[in-house]
Amino acid sequence: MSRPYYQSQDLKKFKNISDWSPELGAKFFEYYNSVFEEGALSAREKSLIALAVAHTVQCPYCIDAYTQDGLQRGIERNEMMEAVHVAAAIRGGASLVHGVQMMEVYDKRSM
Amino acid sequence: MSSKSLRSRSHRLSSTQAQLEWLEKGIFKPGGLPHFATKVNGFQDTPLRPHSLDILQLNLGYMCNQVCAHCHVDAGPDRKEMMSETTLEKCLDLIRKTSIKTLDLTGGAPEMHPHFREFVSQAAQLGIQDLIVRSNLTILLANKKYVDLPEFFKTQNVHVISSLPFYKKDKTDRQRGSGVFLKSIEALKRLNAVGYGKSETNLKLDLVYNPSGAFLPGNQKSLELEFKKALKTDFDIDFNQLFTITNMPISRYLEFLIASENYEEYMESLVEAFNPSALDKVMCTNTLSVRWDGYMYDCDFNQMLDLKVDHTMQHIDDVIPEELVQRNICVSQHCYGCTAGSGSSCQGSVV
Numbered sequence: 001m002s003r004p005y006y007q008s009q010d011l012k013k014f015k016n017i018s019d020w021s022p023e024l025g026a027k028f029f030e031y032y033n034s035v036f037e038e039g040a041l042s043a044r045e046k047s048l049i050a051l052a053v054a055h056t057v058q059c060p061y062c063i064d065a066y067t068q069d070g071l072q073r074g075i076e077r078n079e080m081m082e083a084v085h086v087a088a089a090i091r092g093g094a095s096l097v098h099g100v101q102m103m104e105v106y107d108k109r110s111m
Numbered sequence: 112m113s114s115k116s117l118r119s120r121s122h123r124l125s126s127t128q129a130q131l132e133w134l135e136k137g138i139f140k141p142g143g144l145p146h147f148a149t150k151v152n153g154f155q156d157t158p159l160r161p162h163s164l165d166i167l168q169l170n171l172g173y174m175c176n177q178v179c180a181h182c183h184v185d186a187g188p189d190r191k192e193m194m195s196e197t198t199l200e201k202c203l204d205l206i207r208k209t210s211i212k213t214l215d216l217t218g219g220a221p222e223m224h225p226h227f228r229e230f231v232s233q234a235a236q237l238g239i240q241d242l243i244v245r246s247n248l249t250i251l252l253a254n255k256k257y258v259d260l261p262e263f264f265k266t267q268n269v270h271v272i273s274s275l276p277f278y279k280k281d282k283t284d285r286q287r288g289s290g291v292f293l294k295s296i297e298a299l300k301r302l303n304a305v306g307y308g309k310s311e312t313n314l315k316l317d318l319v320y321n322p323s324g325a326f327l328p329g330n331q332k333s334l335e336l337e338f339k340k341a342l343k344t345d346f347d348i349d350f351n352q353l354f355t356i357t358n359m360p361i362s363r364y365l366e367f368l369i370a371s372e373n374y375e376e377y378m379e380s381l382v383e384a385f386n387p388s389a390l391d392k393v394m395c396t397n398t399l400s401v402r403w404d405g406y407m408y409d410c411d412f413n414q415m416l417d418l419k420v421d422h423t424m425q426h427i428d429d430v431i432p433e434e435l436v437q438r439n440i441c442v443s444q445h446c447y448g449c450t451a452g453s454g455s456s457c458q459g460s461v462v
Contacts, residue, residue, distance in 0.1 A: 072329035
């Protein structure tokens with residue numbers, strides 16, 4: 001297939017997922033929009049969380065969307081990079097913490 | 112960022128025709144993105160028409176001490192165009208003959224006009240409710256002849272609207288030139304010192320935010336809170352309101368969009384963000400823009416594209432105000448900039 005799996009133009013078609021299931025689509029987008037409203041966390045903080053999660057789930061659409069969202073909100077590049085490092089630390093930590101399991105298995109099986 | 116205007120570089124985009132080609136063809140060719148005039152159909156009686164003349168915006172000249180990367184005027188130190196004394200007098204006549212509420216002086220740096228103070232003093236006596244000077248801030252420090260401008264503004268009860276694209280140095284200097292941020296901060300302190308932006312006075316000091324790149328401005332109220340908090344904490348600076356203004360695909364900002372290969376995506380984002388509820392509040396419905404040479408336009412952006420008012424009387428020498436309101440507004444695809452998201456005008460978002 002010549003068409004790449006990911007195309008930036010597809011981000012604009014996200015809303016089209018409602019076409020094949022309008023009720024669920026509407027519920028999802030209503031929920032989605034509510035999540036990002038000002039609340040106990042500011043919309044700005046939520047945008048940075050979304051950017052970090054986008055890197056964790058490695059979603060190119062989300063990275064594109066939340067980098068642009070951050071620019072519009074006046075979030076600076078060092079703030080964005082710190083958010084990405086939070087994602088990297090948790091993701092790296094999640095691998096490393098499994099090292100405990102490895103160590104336990106190793107020790108249990110070893111003489 | 113170039114330190115010269117497109118005009119002085121003999122850049123192709125210094126021609127309004129070349130700019131209009133970008134706005135009329137390319138992604139807006141038949142089968143592509145809809146033209147603004149088509150998009151407006153169905154939401155508003157078309158063509159758009161002004162409903163009143165409340166704001167007179169005078170572009171006193173294109174000379175400026177800065178060469179900002181996003182400037183839709185292509186202003187700079189090399190631009191010599193200046194409004195003549197005769198035309199200034201015609202503008203005062205127009206104010207006398209009408210019920211214009213707001214006089215909005217822009218440029219370039221309007222303070223560089225040789226008759227700036229005299230004109231402001233005369234205009235202030237004509238009962239204008241809101242006399243705006245759009246100051247780039249650094250002009251207040253550019254030469255000793257400008258140092259007392261804050262006091263002058265105060266005596267004339269001028270409403271100062273100043274550009275400050277961000278509350279930190281890096282982004283501001285990248286858009287407006289090296290050293291501009293710290294000079295702007297110093298100028299704001301001087302304006303504060305005479306009472307501008309202070310809650311206990313009526314001296315209004317508003318700031319203008321332009322995005323530093325190919326993206327739309329965020330929520331005006333949220334950004335205002337960010338600016339107020341940061342400027343107060345870091346520099347003890349006060350101001351009244353923040354206006355978010357969408358960058359227009361005209362002149363040097365158009366040059367940036369094309370050179371950075373952002374033009375198509377930026378225009379798509381403007382079209383996608385089209386908000387019909389901004390339509391009856393866009394500034395061309397109650398504004399008249401006058402160029403340094405006396406020609407009249409629906410707005411400052413149309414002025415820069417030389418889209419003169421669609422009327423037999425196009426020059427201020429001939430103007431009959433009540434007849435001039437009976438005209439169609441000239442539109443092209445840059446107009447999407449004023450209807451995107453919360454809308455955009457010289458007084459910030461409109462929705």
